[in-house]
Amino acid sequence: MPDSLSAPSVPEGLSFSPVVTARLDDVAEWCRDRGQRLTETRRQILGLILSHDRPSGAYDLLGRLRPVHPNVAPPTVYRALDFLLEHGLIHRLERLSAFVACSHAVVCHHGCDHGEWGVHRAQFLICRECGRAWELEQETVAPALMTAARKVGFRAEAATVEIEGLCAACQKDGSIAAPTAGHG
Secondary structure, eight states, X not given: OOOXXXXXXXXXXXXXXXXXXHHHHHHHHHHHHTTOOOOHHHHHHHHHHHHOSSOBOHHHXXXXXXTTOTTOOHHHHHHHHHHHHXXXXXXXXXXXTEEEEOHHHHHHTSOOOOGGGTSEEEEXXXXXXXXXXXXXXXXXXXHHHHHHHHHTXXXXXXXXXXXXXOOHHHHTOTTSOOOOTTOO
């Protein structure tokens, strides 16, 4: 599998594209409206995540920050990621131990809506070959899971579904073998 956490092309000094910069400005405003701060470190980490077409691991982000901030340490990155997760601005993909921007938070300029269940809900398709991930908006999946959990007396705190497979582009590559039945 190719290195799914390879560094994207972000100009020196961590300047981002106009689209990413506008999204970061919107997120900063969203944070201010809620009495929170999108610190420069949080902004840079979110910008790196937004600028990458694949999920980013914490140490990948650390490595991409070091040219500009040579003394940055892992706890700094993890604290920023914790803030972004807590406010629904990013998701952690457990399967990859990596992070992606929440498509709802960034596009809609607000943190994820936890809905009537009070639970951060997300569904992802993860390509096992190229490492890309797509967030889905299947409104029936989370309520079905929450209902099933409540029926057995389970109080859910998060509902993230990760489906691994092959994206359309990778399926076109005939050299990729399909998983054996019952495996994968």
